[in-house]
Amino acid sequence: MSVSAQSESPLARLSRVTVPAPAALNSALARWQQTRLSQLATATLPTPRDDAWKYTSLRSLDRRDLSPAADGLEAQELLAQLPTLGSHRLVLVNGRLDTTLSSPQLPPGCTLTRFDDYFSQVPEALFAGDIHLIEDRLRYVNACMTRDGVCIEIAPHTQLSEPIEIILLATGQGAYPRVVLSVGEGAQVQVLEQHRSAANTDSVTVQSMDLRVAPNATLTHTTVQESGHQAIVLAETRVAIQREAHYAHQWMALGGQMNRLDLKVSLEGHGAHADLSGLFFADGSREQHLRTLLDHQVAHTQSDQRYRGVAAGRGRGSYDGKVVVHKNAQKTASSQSSRNLLLSPGAEINTRPQLEIHADDVKCSHGATTGTLDENMEFYLLSRGLERSAARALLTFAFIDDVLKKLTPSALRTRLEAAVLARLPDAAILREFVT
């Protein structure tokens, strides 16, 4: 029996890719990858039958070429479209650090190591036996394919006045960025992760991020997804929050054809706090999916989740959030809120807040709503003479802006407000309301 190339798993095709360039074979990472790549030959992508992928179908990957993209010539052009928000930029093109496009150096207190070098020094810190081919297929794929990722270490008590920008550009085919960030004790840092891709290219990004927030440190992390309309981005971010540390994440999912974030947060120390918020905008035939896991491992930890979703046209979105409270994690406080807006009959949003509580003295709340625009609000605006389309756009924007207006720095907020406005009808009228 012959198997046609069409029905072969994209991962199987990937297993035959000659990734490690001969010169790089000398590195520990390349050797590690070499021995594991062949395992992908029999691997398949997760399907909606897997509970973790219930709302996300990866069928569209069947038709994509996942082999690692060459250096992207369009990168400079893509970068030029992004106004700078600080003076510290790391630019990864198709997953690989581009030193010519990046800032020459990071601010004092920050050390940048090439991921390949970092892996040679501490392999167990990264792949400490917790990659399971079946359960963590995409993380596994990233591990097998990543090259020239970055590892940033922030020294204890560093206070940065400007954010560090990590810009991820994709120009076609596969990109496998790996980012490791370790925030030292008592440090205060903001990281802006921004995704862009060349228009009309079938890029596929499979990304892994590992963040560690040491005791008493604060990490504010903003992810802005503005990839082109054919881009597929599957990202996993793992966060470990230690004693009295604070991690804030803002997810701004505006672009891409399909964009998915798996955000796995471990609250590992007494007083650890995770504050997650964000919005997705799934218009056209776009898909935006978010899956969160908040793992409260010890007592006196707190997590808050506040998400807004909007789907229009045939757009689809999902919020699949789970909070796990371990047996000894008494006095856990956790809140989950997912509010969603459907703007057209063809749009779809699934939301599933879940709680798994093994302790008895906890305060956990969750709420999820999905609905259409409020008719009473709409009628009120119409009765004041506003066009129906303007009234609807205004209410949509107000719904979104509730999350947007909390973004920092303000230059980013202004830019994203303008980007959202530009995608709503009657932008000219709306602009008056937000200036």
Add this chain to the structure above:
Amino acid sequence: MTAITAGDLILSVRDLKVSVNDRSVLKGLNLDVRAGEVHAIMGPNGAGKSTLSQVLAGRTDYRVDQGSATFLQEDLLALPAEERARRGLFLGFQYPVEIPGVNNVYLLKAALNARRRAQGIPEVDAYEFLTLVREKMKLMQMDDSFLSRGVNEGFSGGEKKRNEILQMTVLEPTLAILDETDSGLDIDALKVVAQGVNSLRGSERAIILVTHYQRLLDHIIPDFVHVLADGKILKTGDRTLALELESRGYDWVLEEARA
């Protein structure tokens, strides 16, 4: 559009029958309102007062079964709500809705400019508009914080009603329908609201006050008082009718109508 002068017919409702969820609410209502007039429509709860206000303003979850409503010689019922507003019809809501995230004053500016575009006059600039709004806010005893807040967001009941009247005084409608504007107001707030409404009285416009109680009419003297009960205007009189209703209730009007 020719200027409106006292006595011109602004609104004419003929044999209007309206139902909500297959329940008949208005059962053949007739009403003529002319420029310069203030009409009070009173009636017991459930008589159809709010339905009349909402139908005239263009709410679509009511079904018009029969009859007509003509506003400035146009078929009002054929116009969408926003077109009615632009032609000069204003509804002061019984329960003004809170719209977080939509700025109160920008909404008012957008509303005024929509009206002005329809009238063929230039839009107001920001400075001119702010001067106008500040003047009207002073009249309504509203402080500057109203400028920056979301539409009715976190407003008390009284503040919401004052905000409705503020909008009305800025928009200067040809026909203002004020639905239970007095409900939930203490006597001081009632006086402020009445002052706002009285400031707008004039020969080029008309006002319909829909109310349950006569106390508003101590402060805004109506030219006509109508009793709306069982889906129809059963009786029309001058302001003394309101006083009579206050002391005798509505039952006698219903009995008189049945007789």
